[in-house]
Amino acid sequence: MRQTQLFIRTKKDAPKDEVSRNAQLLIRAGFIHKEMAGVYSFLPLGLRTLNKIIQVIREEMNAVGGQEVLLASLQDKEPWEKTDRWDDEKVGVWFKTKLKNGTDLGLAVTHEEPMTRMMTQHISSYRDLPALTYHFQTKFRNETRAKSGIMRMREFLMKDLYSFARTQEEHDTLYASLKEAYKKVFKRVGLGEVTYPTFASGGMFSKYSEEFQTVSDAGEDIIYVDEASGQALNTEVLNDEVLNDLGLKRENLVEKKSIEVGNIFSLGTKFSSPLGLTYKNEKGESLPVIMGSYGIGPARVMGTIVEILSDENGLVWPESVAPFRVHLLSLNADEKAEEIYTALSGAGIEVLYDDRDMSAGEKFTESDLLGIPYRVVVGKRSLVSGKAEVKKRTENESQEIAFDDLISFFK
Amino acid sequence: MRQTQLFIRTKKDAPKDEVSRNAQLLIRAGFIHKEMAGVYSFLPLGLRTLNKIIQVIREEMNAVGGQEVLLASLQDKEPWEKTDRWDDEKVGVWFKTKLKNGTDLGLAVTHEEPMTRMMTQHISSYRDLPALTYHFQTKFRNETRAKSGIMRMREFLMKDLYSFARTQEEHDTLYASLKEAYKKVFKRVGLGEVTYPTFASGGMFSKYSEEFQTVSDAGEDIIYVDEASGQALNTEVLNDEVLNDLGLKRENLVEKKSIEVGNIFSLGTKFSSPLGLTYKNEKGESLPVIMGSYGIGPARVMGTIVEILSDENGLVWPESVAPFRVHLLSLNADEKAEEIYTALSGAGIEVLYDDRDMSAGEKFTESDLLGIPYRVVVGKRSLVSGKAEVKKRTENESQEIAFDDLISFFK
Numbered sequence: 001m002r003q004t005q006l007f008i009r010t011k012k013d014a015p016k017d018e019v020s021r022n023a024q025l026l027i028r029a030g031f032i033h034k035e036m037a038g039v040y041s042f043l044p045l046g047l048r049t050l051n052k053i054i055q056v057i058r059e060e061m062n063a064v065g066g067q068e069v070l071l072a073s074l075q076d077k078e079p080w081e082k083t084d085r086w087d088d089e090k091v092g093v094w095f096k097t098k099l100k101n102g103t104d105l106g107l108a109v110t111h112e113e114p115m116t117r118m119m120t121q122h123i124s125s126y127r128d129l130p131a132l133t134y135h136f137q138t139k140f141r142n143e144t145r146a147k148s149g150i151m152r153m154r155e156f157l158m159k160d161l162y163s164f165a166r167t168q169e170e171h172d173t174l175y176a177s178l179k180e181a182y183k184k185v186f187k188r189v190g191l192g193e194v195t196y197p198t199f200a201s202g203g204m205f206s207k208y209s210e211e212f213q214t215v216s217d218a219g220e221d222i223i224y225v226d227e228a229s230g231q232a233l234n235t236e237v238l239n240d241e242v243l244n245d246l247g248l249k250r251e252n253l254v255e256k257k258s259i260e261v262g263n264i265f266s267l268g269t270k271f272s273s274p275l276g277l278t279y280k281n282e283k284g285e286s287l288p289v290i291m292g293s294y295g296i297g298p299a300r301v302m303g304t305i306v307e308i309l310s311d312e313n314g315l316v317w318p319e320s321v322a323p324f325r326v327h328l329l330s331l332n333a334d335e336k337a338e339e340i341y342t343a344l345s346g347a348g349i350e351v352l353y354d355d356r357d358m359s360a361g362e363k364f365t366e367s368d369l370l371g372i373p374y375r376v377v378v379g380k381r382s383l384v385s386g387k388a389e390v391k392k393r394t395e396n397e398s399q400e401i402a403f404d405d406l407i408s409f410f411k
Numbered sequence: 412m413r414q415t416q417l418f419i420r421t422k423k424d425a426p427k428d429e430v431s432r433n434a435q436l437l438i439r440a441g442f443i444h445k446e447m448a449g450v451y452s453f454l455p456l457g458l459r460t461l462n463k464i465i466q467v468i469r470e471e472m473n474a475v476g477g478q479e480v481l482l483a484s485l486q487d488k489e490p491w492e493k494t495d496r497w498d499d500e501k502v503g504v505w506f507k508t509k510l511k512n513g514t515d516l517g518l519a520v521t522h523e524e525p526m527t528r529m530m531t532q533h534i535s536s537y538r539d540l541p542a543l544t545y546h547f548q549t550k551f552r553n554e555t556r557a558k559s560g561i562m563r564m565r566e567f568l569m570k571d572l573y574s575f576a577r578t579q580e581e582h583d584t585l586y587a588s589l590k591e592a593y594k595k596v597f598k599r600v601g602l603g604e605v606t607y608p609t610f611a612s613g614g615m616f617s618k619y620s621e622e623f624q625t626v627s628d629a630g631e632d633i634i635y636v637d638e639a640s641g642q643a644l645n646t647e648v649l650n651d652e653v654l655n656d657l658g659l660k661r662e663n664l665v666e667k668k669s670i671e672v673g674n675i676f677s678l679g680t681k682f683s684s685p686l687g688l689t690y691k692n693e694k695g696e697s698l699p700v701i702m703g704s705y706g707i708g709p710a711r712v713m714g715t716i717v718e719i720l721s722d723e724n725g726l727v728w729p730e731s732v733a734p735f736r737v738h739l740l741s742l743n744a745d746e747k748a749e750e751i752y753t754a755l756s757g758a759g760i761e762v763l764y765d766d767r768d769m770s771a772g773e774k775f776t777e778s779d780l781l782g783i784p785y786r787v788v789v790g791k792r793s794l795v796s797g798k799a800e801v802k803k804r805t806e807n808e809s810q811e812i813a814f815d816d817l818i819s820f821f822k
Contacts, residue, residue, distance in 0.1 A: 007542040042481040070453040
């Protein structure tokens, strides 16, 4: 993409009302736009990164047999009343609205209820199970505080997957495969080394659950990490019984601030029973389906990457989720830069090409702010040497690469 | 994809409360699920088709320079008050909700206002124009009647593109390029021959606009078509002045029922003026940006394809939007069918493989219902002849293709 065609303007200063580092940097770099507190829009570079995170998650969900669907956001109250989650006293973050005839509707806070109800139309026999369904769909949560940028939005895309099993044993196998898939997701997006599976309370769903917590000072959570085993636990479950079950010793735990980037729940029959999701086993007996739910918010992952990896000069994207792989800067050498842009793009390498008429200093500063993994500079000196200056965003030293070797360098 | 892993169940009968043909067939075929009147979820096959339509639209928007973004659905009233569209008396289909502190929010009925406001952060000079931004984002419309299946939903994805130009002349060029892009979209998704650019009233926006109307008895609109020129006009503008302007004669017009599958509007400065979207020209003068807006609802396109192309046996998908290109049926020849499934999939051909243990009759009936363009049958006879029976969904006659020639047949 040519920057002369990209409509965004970067900013020197962050908006004064924005306290989170992720939103400050993403707004300055023109990745997102703030609509109001807790509500952000994604601009071209931000959407590209968000979509790359979505695609990583999609691939890992498909790899364990997930089937992608798209459930609606507008919710009728019927299934939520059956599970006792319609009342605002029970679920405090509902946004609600009304049809013209006065019928109450909700905006999905999550999708256990409609997903379970939908599956009653398709599952009836043991032959229909197991099944894994997931979608990327907007959730709406009427948060009182919304000061964490794109890590806690009032409207946000979530990947939520639901597992449907015949037996607890079958559920445990699905759950374990999803847990592994989650580890792969966080590893692929560059958060693997600082993200811990974390034993936690099950909330409304079950006695226990597991969270994936990324260590960061920007986090709203506190976890206790046993660094030897890589296991962590949440404050809520820091008691002798749990420590004993997990084989952990209190004195080995280190307290850390963290961001919850994913969570997985065993739901048992908490949703299938009230909503009538049953199957007939080989003997013709009707049994409730054993369920699990597994969530990741792609924008929270994106905000977390910004919190963890960015530096004093701006954003730093891992190659797996960067909006482009290469940032090509022309410094008064447009003819050669055009040629390189065409060649690299033609070879399938994603290039953002700064073809604007601006000073070298401005281009360098903005390139650091955008955080694309590789910067390739073509200037007057290059035309003499036949070499471009290639620098990784994470390194200070650049190297000279002959024009003819650029494609193979990036392949 | 293997059908043993696909969780959907097809149905012999349509739901009794569903009056539209598109929803009846799509529910029976397991492409969609009805949540409530006017609200549908997309199941794996339906989502694949919806995504193919989205991708066709995306490619054509990118081809004319569109930049993809993603604006929020939750709307604060400020920009809508400035254009006088917040009041329910002015826009009758708002869904509204509230933050916990009592602040009113709307659920986007469209995005002219937030898109224009967002662009004020990025456009200030003639050098920043022209620009084309678009997104695929959910719209919420509180429709009184919702009886047309996925053609008129209370919650639906829309592609809306906005053009920003310096002058009326520049706007006219952008508008013309978008009009051509729209023709390409409808041609690619199989509706080209029955879809007419239709002169219409501009509604709240401008004196005139253009709709793309697809002729169908399921339509809610009436258009008048001049078949010689391929030009149509809507009832609202059937008057001597317009006929004269377009060079049409009343006696040549044929009345037809039709479905509005897209619309394009010249907005002038109706949004840029109240929202302060201006640019400085070469002389340093501040001028309002000239805008246009261009909408297509991918699900309405999908519903229209069903209304136009399906037959008495079920759905019929054009290859460009079919969930899979090939439906492979094994009739007690699983070993050979597996081999073909692996070979075709490996060659990049999208195959739905019916590997279930069911009668030939049931498999054939369901294959017709799903409407995948090519049916490939491998049965006992195939094992003797070394040939599969290949039939197009739109033809009655099948042909025999040697196993070894299948890949080249579909390449």
